[in-house]
Structure formats: structure tokens, C-alpha cells
Amino acid sequence: MHEFGITESIVSIVLSKAKEARAHRITEVSLVVGELSDFVPDCIQFYFDFLSKDSIAEGATLHFELAPAQLRCRNCSVTFHPQDTLWACPKCQSQGVEIAGGRELYVKSMEVE
Amino acid sequence: MKKIEVVQNILEANDAIAAQNQQLLNENEIFAINIMSAPGAGKTSLILQTVAKLKNKLRIGVIEGDVASTLDSEKVRNEVVDVVQITTRNMSESCTLIANMVGHALKRLPLGDIDLLLIENVGNLICPSEFALGEHKRVVISSLPEGDDKPIKYPVIFADADAVVINKLDFLPYVEFDINSFQIALKGLNPRIEIFQVSCKTGAGIEDWRAWLLKELEANKHKSQAKK
Numbered sequence: 001m002h003e004f005g006i007t008e009s010i011v012s013i014v015l016s017k018a019k020e021a022r023a024h025r026i027t028e029v030s031l032v033v034g035e036l037s038d039f040v041p042d043c044i045q046f047y048f049d050f051l052s053k054d055s056i057a058e059g060a061t062l063h064f065e066l067a068p069a070q071l072r073c074r075n076c077s078v079t080f081h082p083q084d085t086l087w088a089c090p091k092c093q094s095q096g097v098e099i100a101g102g103r104e105l106y107v108k109s110m111e112v113e
Numbered sequence: 114m115k116k117i118e119v120v121q122n123i124l125e126a127n128d129a130i131a132a133q134n135q136q137l138l139n140e141n142e143i144f145a146i147n148i149m150s151a152p153g154a155g156k157t158s159l160i161l162q163t164v165a166k167l168k169n170k171l172r173i174g175v176i177e178g179d180v181a182s183t184l185d186s187e188k189v190r191n192e193v194v195d196v197v198q199i200t201t202r203n204m205s206e207s208c209t210l211i212a213n214m215v216g217h218a219l220k221r222l223p224l225g226d227i228d229l230l231l232i233e234n235v236g237n238l239i240c241p242s243e244f245a246l247g248e249h250k251r252v253v254i255s256s257l258p259e260g261d262d263k264p265i266k267y268p269v270i271f272a273d274a275d276a277v278v279i280n281k282l283d284f285l286p287y288v289e290f291d292i293n294s295f296q297i298a299l300k301g302l303n304p305r306i307e308i309f310q311v312s313c314k315t316g317a318g319i320e321d322w323r324a325w326l327l328k329e330l331e332a333n334k335h336k337s338q339a340k341k
Contacts (some may be wrong), residue, residue, distance in 0.1 A: 099272055
């Protein structure tokens with residue numbers, strides 16, 4: 001659903017970086033997607049193939065690195081990965097937690113020729 | 114073959130437009146809120162209640178986001194002069210408003226005359242949480258028939274919210290909804306969150322919501338004037 005617009009941004013970022021580097025072809029793109037961000041890698045790949053047609057990014061392989069969800073307990077400061085849907089601290093059971101990681105969404109690097 | 118380090122946030126383009134929108138709002142001393150909820154929780158009803166309580170005091174603009182139809186904007190148009198409809202069905206994002214859509218909508222509003230801008234997002238508890246629009250405050254509505262587990266199921270949107278409006282309080286005798294555990298879950302995600310309990314149907318609790326809006330609007334006005 002909202003992956004189309006996101007993928008437009010990805011294509012625009014990689015094309016502009018490739019131009020800066022005077023590359024002729026983009027072969028690989030590495031993306032970091034947080035576990036808590038609501039973006040579906042398969043969906044991004046599908047739109048990427050469509051949106052990059054007839055550009056130097058056509059045929060590029062996308063690599064997705066999943067950044068895990070990280071929560072920090074506000075009570076005892078323990079950082080943990082949530083095991084289930086209830087976000088409670090495994091050490092002190094507090095429900096007071098803040099999101100410390102897992103919302104990333106960025107282009108990390110790319111391979112060009 | 115050459116490797117290029119990029120490290121560029123993909124939402125940067127949206128965030129940049131959201132920042133421009135906010136700057137435009139501040140220049141015009143407009144306080145804007147982004148109203149988000151599941152479909153049917155009462156976004157339009159809260160807007161109508163807010164307008165009824167404040168239209169003699171403030172000039173209010175409304176941006177209505179919907180996947181299809183102009184039903185909501187028609188309801189609001191009877192009460193408010195300045196309504197802009199955004200229909201997202203044929204746009205690149207259909208499930209949420211994004212900053213660019215709001216930027217275009219702002220061009221169609223008499224910004225110099227407006228004090229309060231109510232932005233009704235598309236009914237959805239997932240996608241809108243990713244996209245800043247330029248708003249000053251984010252408000253999520255949760256209604257009693259949806260159940261009290263929504264902050265646990267959709268934590269991100271609640272963690273980012275400034276205020277949560279619990280709507281349809283008049284359903285309390287008929288549904289299982291533990292207001293206390295709902296509030297504990299919310300405060301756990303976000304200790305600074307403001308919580309209001311209202312019924313848009315009966316008008317119960319709307320006074321507290323109205324008072325908070327006015328307080329935040331004044332605070333924002335002082336902030337924008339200080340920047341000038």
C-alpha cells in the first residue's frame with residue numbers, strides 16, 4: 001500500500017547517488033528496514049522492479065537487513081527484544097517501555113559499475 | 114564494481130516537506146493537529162464536536178483524508194467554511210496522508226484567516242504513524258467497541274501520540290473495555306500522553322478536550338511569535 005511512494009524515494013535516492021558517482025549501472029542496493037516499521041520487503045522489491053525499468057537501476061538486486069525491535073524499560077533500563085505482543089520488561093515486568101530501535105528505514109549502500 | 118556508502122533515510126523527502134508545511138503553518142500562526150484512528154472510531158464526529166464548541170471563538174480549517182468518497186467532507190462542510198478533501202485512492206499512498214498531499218491542501222486554504230487546522234487522516238492504525246504531515250500535535254482516537262487492547266496491538270502509533278481520545282463512552286455498559294488497563298498500557302508506551310474520555314454522541318467529556326486544544330493552541334502561538 002504505502003510501499004509504492006517509499007520505493008519511489010528509494011529509486012530517486014539510488015539514481016542520484018549513482019549519478020554523483022558517474023556509474024553506468026546499479027547492481028545491488030542494501031536497505032535497512034526496522035522490525036517495527038511497517039514496510040514489507042517483498043512489496044518494495046515488486047515496486048522497485050516496476051519503477052526502475054529503463055533506468056540504470058533496472059535489474060538491481062535489493063538486499064534487506066532487518067533491524068530488530070529494541071525496547072528499553074523505563075523502570076530498570078534493561079534493553080530487550082520483545083518476545084510477544086505484550087511489551088513488558090522481562091526483568092521487572094514493568095509495562096513502561098520506550099522504543100529504542102526497530103523503526104529504521106534507510107538506504108545503506110549500493111554496488112555500481 | 115564499486116561499493117557506495119549511502120546511509121540516507123528514505124522518509125527524508127516526506128520529513129522535509131512536513132517541515133516546510135509546519136513552517137508555513139507557524140508563519141500564519143495556525144495550530145494543526147493530525148487526527149488518526151481506525152475506521153469508524155469517530156474522527157469526523159470529534160471534528161464536528163470540536164467545531165461546534167469552538168467555531169464562535171476560532172476560525173477552523175479542516176483537511177479530510179479518505180481513500181474514497183467525499184462523505185466526511187460533506188458532513189463537515191455544513192459546519193465549517195474551509196474544508197479541503199484529499200481522496201487518496203489514486204495516489205501513491207492510499208492508506209495514509211503524506212506531507213506532500215497536505216502541502217497541496219494548504220494552498221487551497223485561506224491560511225491567513227485560520228487559527229486551528231484539523232487534519233483527518235485516513236482510517237488506519239498502522240501506516241499514518243510513519244508519515245509526519247507538519248502537524249504540531251498527534252491525536253489518536255480509540256473507541257470502546259474496538260476493545261481495550263489497541264495500544265498493545267498497534268504500539269507505534271500510540272507511542273508517538275501526544276493525546277488519546279477514548280470515544281463512545283456511552284457504550285461502556287454494553288462492551289468489555291477496561292479503561293484502567295487501557296490507560297496503563299498507554300502510559301507505559303508514553304508517560305507524557307494526555308488522555309480524554311468522551312462521547313461525541315452525547316458531548317460528555319468534550320469540555321476537557323476543548324480546554325486542552327485551546328491551551329495547546331495558545332502555547333503554540335507564543336512559540337511561533339517568539340520565532341518571528
